[in-house]
Amino acid sequence: MAEEVKAAPPATFKVTIDNITIDVKPGTSILNAARQIGGDVTPPAMCYYSKLEGSGGKCRTCLVEVAAGSTADPRPMPKLVASCRTNVMDGMIVKNMTSEKVPDARAGVVEFLLLNHPLDCPICDQAGECHLQDLGYDHGKAGTRYQFSRRTFAREDIGPYIQLHMTRCILCYRCTYVADQITDKRVHGIVDRGDHAAISTYISKAIDNDFSGNMIDVCPVGALTDKTFRFKNRVWFTKPVDAHRNCENPKCCGKATLWLRGDEVFRVTARKDEWGEVQSYDGKVGWICNTCRFDKKETKDWTIEGVTNISRHSVIGANKYKVLDVPGETVSKVMGGRAPKLLMDIHNVSGVNNPDIDLSDLQRPAHSGDFKKDPEPGLESKN
């Protein structure tokens, strides 16, 4: 109200999330404040994408409880709120994992999201870097109570490079925001409504503009996949490295992640941050053009900067990097200096899982032959 005498707003707002207090700029959403704290305090986000204007609020996985609205009005909010689209107020107290209601509501949302999801992870290219998988493991329940047939759609090619697998889609709308905000002309959107709503290109009209490939990067599930990478490899067998090239396209940042196996470039994606979003450089979002993404599949096209920093919790990082500090043996310490009495050393009789063989050295998945005393001839050259 205009009549009210307004005190000068504080330069920063104090917000407490799961008993951790942080100062953030006014206008920050609860989710972004929680991301500044990091760790388990951060609610998961399936539809919100900080680089896409207007995204968020749809998937409801980021629901949090607001125990106190602000210092001025400390009443709690009656419903759980979508943290991605609710801005913090000074003195707000938010409960995420400490709330009694949130884990239950979130498990409900996960169950809803998985109702019509085919769970075809074993044949899905997104497996290993799928946000829905992570969400399911972190916040979901073991089983489903759904016993009806799931909705299905025919696979659809949208343009020469992208395949739409609508059956896997969770309708986060991120790709439509990409089409709206990054590509020149919006050619796809949502048709129909309810649980039969579908991403469409308006009668399979191909998306042929330079930045359409970024839809693949923003898709949290395997609904939009790279046709040049389709069924070529599992992401955790490939090794991501950061690389750049001088791209002719002025809008393309030229900075990418190459997913290698040996010297072969299996796919190219934009570089992503710890929240799975495309990184920004000097405030500009690092989207890459379709030429970089789909046509430059040789290491000679790129200047390789080094290995991509992958979270040690990610399956992508598994078996790729050598442990520099080998943890010491603790058994004798626990036993007060006495050596354990071994009845039998299993490794003497079994060739499986020989501790002398470092799996990080392998450029490919481990094979039973790797543990044999004499490696099978030709196994090394297979790769």
Add this chain to the structure above:
Amino acid sequence: MSIKLLLDKAHVPGIRGFEVYRREGGYRSVEKALKMQPADIVEEVKKSGLRGRGGAGFPTGMKWSFIAKPEGVPRHLVCNADESEPGTFKDRYLMEFIPHLLIEGMIVSSFALGSNTSYIYIRGEYDWVSDILEEAIAEARKNGFLGKNIQGSGFDCEMYVHRGAGAYICGEETALIESLEGKRGNPRIKPPFPAIQGVWARPTVVNNVETLAAVVPILNMGGEEYAKIGVGKSTGTKLISACGNINKPGIYEIDMTISVEEFIFSDEYCGGIPNGKRLKACIPGGSSVPILPANLLLTTAKGEKRLMNYESLSDGGFATGTMMGSGGFIVLDEDQCVVKHTYTLARFYRHESCGQCSPCREGTGWMEKILKSIEEGKGKMSDIDLLWDIQRRIEGNTICPLGDAAAWPVAAAIRHFRDEFEWHVNNPELSQKENYGLRHYADELHVPVTA
């Protein structure tokens, strides 16, 4: 006889035309309003205690006072004529028989809110009604009540009718605004509320047809006089569209002092239930509000007579009460099957969910499938608890109230008619041949203990 404020002239021959409407005292309120200050009109509506007639029952005067007034930004009034709640057809009646009442109310409201361009968003299925409104607008313009410099007051107002494409969700005010802007009718995430950023990011007020029409008698008789009609916070008159198993379905204007029993059984209103059947249940406010069994419908859990007004209908919360809603009064007699009825509603909400947020998109379809299997005698006992759990996880976790509207009927049906669901599960073959009827609700009016 109760007082009629909206429909008293609705049956005068030719009232649809401007001439007769004007002769019967129409457009007096515009003449009066244009001599007043806009803020005084808002004050008058506040005094009247008028509550939104679309379903939520939010005080209209307060809603109007929330509208932002930034310099140089136009403001808009939008009339929500997207009346798609099953069981509700009061707005259609009003627009069809006495369209100038809505136009008159909208001119007054536009003046009070400072809207120079106002819209009527009408549901696509009402195509003949939109023609009637267009005609009424043209007549009003010809007679100097719309357009530039209305009645020499210096106030300009244009009015447009916009037809929707037949989606229930577009009755939600932000989805309506999106649709009006020509986009897909997905509800917006609030805040910002329409009073701050509505149509084309301009401050907007969205009101129901009946609400805007009620502004006319408020201006004519004064807010304080209007507030004397009715009881407590349920002031004025309310249109009820009665349907289902009653002798006289139709539109009734009530002053909110009569009891539910009187409304159903008196000859002045619904005229009782046909064929000597007994009352089983009723949904008093459109399909979204909780269904009530006969015993709780006629008397509250406290043992008082339940009246047809906002407070009395919601007495007892959702445990033993329901809501006034939009006034779509659906009566079910003893031959109706609550399971089938709940399935029909679930099918409707599944079909109408916009698919934007996951609990509603997936949950409504799931509930429909479970209800279908129970109705077809293929249900399991655990399905009933599952339904309860699904509705609990939809309610309150969605962007817009459609999720709640889909969850409440299922919750209420299980809460009050669990035995009927269990009977369906236990008697799969019998349930396909006959109805559960009134096994528990017939003679004894058993009142459950409140929590």
